[in-house]
Amino acid sequence: MKLGDALELGIFMMPSHPPERGVYESAQWDLQVIRWAEEFGYNEAWVGEHLTQRWENCPAPDYLMAQAFAQTKNIRIGAGTYLLSQHHPSQLAIRIAYLDHLSQGRLMVGVGVGVGHADFEMLNIDGANGEHRERFNECLIILQKYWNERGPWEYEGKFWKVRRIQDTDTTRHLDPFQFPHPPLGVAGAGIASPTLEMAGERGFTPLSLMFSRRQLMGQLEAIKRGAARSANPPKRSDWRVVRDIMIADTDAEAIDLVVNGFLGRMWTDYYIKTMVEHGNGNAVTDDPNLPLDQVTAEYLARNQAIVGSPDTAFEKICDMIDISGGFGKLVALTHDYSDAPEQYRRSMDLLANEVMPRVREKYKDTELPESF
Secondary structure, eight states, rough: OOOHHHOOEEEEEEEEEEETSSSSHHHHHHHHHHHHHHTTTEEEEEEEEOSSSSSSSOOHHHHHHHHHHOOOOEEEEEEEEEGGGGGGGHHHHHHHHHHHHTTTSSSEEHHHOOOOOHHHHHHTGGGGTTHHHHHHHHHHHHHEEEEEEOOOEEESSSSSSEEEOOOSOOOOOOSSSSOOOOOEEEESSSSTOOHHHHHHHTEEEEEESSSSSHHHHHHHHHHHHHHHOSSSSOOOOGGGGEEEEESSSHHHHHHHHTTTHHHHHHHHIIIIIHHHHOGGEEEEGSTTOOOOOGHHHHHHHHSEEESHHHHHHHHHHHHHHHTTOOSSEEEEEEEEESSSHHHHHHHHHHIIIIIIHHHHHHHTOOOOOOBB
């Protein structure tokens, strides 16, 4: 497959909003961004799940996704991600199946471990000793069993005892619209992400959330480690690379939109602190020795994220492709610019209609590796 033919665009919603933004207003902005994404030809949208986060105020992505499916026609939409440690697998299997029917097969399913300490506290999950990872693994086993073993069965694990019922005239287990289930993706943000390694091993779609070149290459190595142990590794064309992106007519305008807009505030007041809390603070720059008090919004805009004019964005995207060997999807993290909607819409438009056509043209004769 030629890289130029494979490259597609998507969006990834944390969803990221200022903590003072109302829940309804936040959801309306997210829905608007998804509609813009479809208008400009983006192929997919991912919606995050966080039970207790003020800056990521979407505790039930299903509800937002159901509205988004009703307001769009073509774009694929997925949870990015369902935090499996926090769900009963039987209930989640049915909810996913139902939403897949409502979407008529446009649903994607992202799964993740979850690292929110407040979520763990609320649900009495011992995250300090890895209970969330054990729960994740067991929930995933049960979900796949529901999807791949259609007869009645029972399963007893450490956390859940479940069964698939016998279909009768009055009862049934609802299966997804897509057979045997919607596409599965796994997101990871650490340099040596164990979840991305698992994606490589189990053949799931990898979603690399990254700031720095070091982070991207570390995540690639994690996927490769898992793929080396797999009989059915993911395809390189399925690899999603997720970046913060802001494009304007000039570098100065784009940097100003970040530094003096919501994205810069989110980086400095929330996201970097969260990365540090989870042990990934030095992943956000290409200099692991740079003191974090020097990692300002302007530093990140100029050096790490895809921020700038169409020419600058083109160069930064090509650099990602060149150092990694290529990927199938470039996925833009979305942020709440409801105070400057036209500038944000312009950024999405420039990425889709000016930058990516140039990228595809440059790599039209470049082979994308089949596997990792």
